[in-house]
Amino acid sequence: MRTPVIEDFAGGYPSDEEWHGYINNNDRVLLKTIYYSSHTSAGAECIDPNCTWVEQWVRSKKQSVSVSFGCGRGTARSMVLIVPVMIGICSPVAGVHRAGPREKIYFKPEEVKAAIVTCGGLCPGLNDVIRQIVITLEIYGVKQIVGIPYGYRGFSNNELAEMPLSRKVVQNVHLSGGSLLGVSRGGPSVSDIVDNLEERGINMVFVLGGNGTHAGADAIHNECRKRQLRVAVVGVPKTIDNDILLMDKTFGFDTAVEEAQRAINSAYIEAHSAYHGVGIVKLMGRSSGFIAMHASLASGQIDICLIPEVPFQIHGPHGILHHLKYLIQTKGSAVVCVAEGAGQNLIEKTNATDASGNMVFGDIGVHIQQETKKYFKEAGVPVDVKYIDPTYMIRACRANASDGILCAVLGQNAVHGAFAGYSGITVGTCNTHYVYLPIPEVISHPRLVDPNSRMWHRCLTSTGQPDFI
Numbered sequence: 001m002r003t004p005v006i007e008d009f010a011g012g013y014p015s016d017e018e019w020h021g022y023i024n025n026n027d028r029v030l031l032k033t034i035y036y037s038s039h040t041s042a043g044a045e046c047i048d049p050n051c052t053w054v055e056q057w058v059r060s061k062k063q064s065v066s067v068s069f070g071c072g073r074g075t076a077r078s079m080v081l082i083v084p085v086m087i088g089i090c091s092p093v094a095g096v097h098r099a100g101p102r103e104k105i106y107f108k109p110e111e112v113k114a115a116i117v118t119c120g121g122l123c124p125g126l127n128d129v130i131r132q133i134v135i136t137l138e139i140y141g142v143k144q145i146v147g148i149p150y151g152y153r154g155f156s157n158n159e160l161a162e163m164p165l166s167r168k169v170v171q172n173v174h175l176s177g178g179s180l181l182g183v184s185r186g187g188p189s190v191s192d193i194v195d196n197l198e199e200r201g202i203n204m205v206f207v208l209g210g211n212g213t214h215a216g217a218d219a220i221h222n223e224c225r226k227r228q229l230r231v232a233v234v235g236v237p238k239t240i241d242n243d244i245l246l247m248d249k250t251f252g253f254d255t256a257v258e259e260a261q262r263a264i265n266s267a268y269i270e271a272h273s274a275y276h277g278v279g280i281v282k283l284m285g286r287s288s289g290f291i292a293m294h295a296s297l298a299s300g301q302i303d304i305c306l307i308p309e310v311p312f313q314i315h316g317p318h319g320i321l322h323h324l325k326y327l328i329q330t331k332g333s334a335v336v337c338v339a340e341g342a343g344q345n346l347i348e349k350t351n352a353t354d355a356s357g358n359m360v361f362g363d364i365g366v367h368i369q370q371e372t373k374k375y376f377k378e379a380g381v382p383v384d385v386k387y388i389d390p391t392y393m394i395r396a397c398r399a400n401a402s403d404g405i406l407c408a409v410l411g412q413n414a415v416h417g418a419f420a421g422y423s424g425i426t427v428g429t430c431n432t433h434y435v436y437l438p439i440p441e442v443i444s445h446p447r448l449v450d451p452n453s454r455m456w457h458r459c460l461t462s463t464g465q466p467d468f469i
């Protein structure tokens, strides 16, 4: 509990009984922080030409709440199930619910059986979040804390025993990457998962995963609601791709960008040290190019950055090969950074899906490597092409310091949210503040790099690349 200083309070110093340092349920975090002086300002969201009205949250006719911009269309979903009050995402003057501990808690700690599950692909920081959830639950006084092994699959397979968790068990888990509990794709139906929750007597579930996992968490929340089970389902967004809507960034992303520097630097050194060297690095990013864009910008060593959101041609006068030839002629070497989901229209579809139903992509990195070799051979120009795919090396890393902090706060807030009685929510940061968001709002579609954004233009300024169309 922070001790308040007198200047903090306009109306005078609160008595010890009044001061408690908790988050008020009506606190909100604003999603819009810029006042645009003109509708021609970069990124301006003005409604009228004089920009006297910047788009913001509005209340719909029904008592529920909707938004005019920013968190999806139409009426926002409720994110509270098990406390009697239904709270929407926004209010007329505000934004989203502020995360943190509440004065009143909904569950009696001694009646809680909490479960943690990690789903989808690996991501740096999973162990940090698990650790912090366990530690925070213990501080609330929860005695029954279990880990579900191997993602949602652990809810179906009786051979996979749940893992008892305590501060002692998780004390050092954040020192290594991966997930203490294991991960998986695919798994049982939502109804089977909820049957299993009932059998095990679980009434608090912390679900760490990406968009697929959150779709599952929301479905579990709805099924529990249908069956009138008082279960709090709280997500912690895990996506190295940083493709969850409304959040400043998701944990693991910073580490991924940092780790990608090693691969880019190696590609640069290889390319730079070879006669007519071309280095190609493929980074993660199924539908969003955030890792590729940020890693390119951070390194300052990339000549061509290719992301899924921006179409490009490989061949022809505007294609990347033509530009590569120019770079070889003028600089003697070049480095390309390509996101895995970029240029999928240019390669043969695999028509395969993984166990979760995600499309399996063809390898755009290998394709560019082969086309580069072919092109320069036909042009009679010798090149030395080196291809680096660091995907799994990046994913398996432990979180860096800034992600470690993010994971710690998200983990703590997930527990505070569950104890406050929220369900069907996920935790995140908006404008550097920690918030609770209704799951459907953040997974309605993947967050994408805006090709008209200043960040993408900054990246282009850094690489010096032309448009490849």
Ligand SMILES: Nc1ncnc2c1ncn2[C@@H]1O[C@H](COP(=O)(O)OP(=O)(O)O)[C@@H](O)[C@H]1O
Pocket: 119, 120, 121, 151, 152, 153, 184, 185, 186, 187, 190, 209, 210, 211, 212, 213, 214, 215, 216, 217, 219, 238, 355, 356, 358
């Ligand atoms: N629409 C959905 N409804 C219910 N469960 C889903 C849905 N999509 C994915 N899942 C489940 O969520 C888990 C993780 O999904 P996946 O797409 O592999 O990873 P991520 O959560 O990282 O996107 C899998 O066990 C998958 O079966």
Ligand SMILES: O=P(O)(O)OC[C@H]1O[C@](O)(COP(=O)(O)O)[C@@H](O)[C@@H]1O
Pocket: 119, 120, 121, 122, 210, 211, 212, 238, 239, 240, 241, 284, 285, 286, 340, 354, 395
């Ligand atoms: O080989 P895997 O384990 O299926 O994972 C590959 C995928 O994992 C990711 O790194 C992250 O995906 P998720 O967020 O769905 O876990 C993607 O960028 C990539 O396509």
Ligand SMILES: [Mg+2]
Pocket: 120, 210, 211, 212
């Ligand atoms: Mg996904």
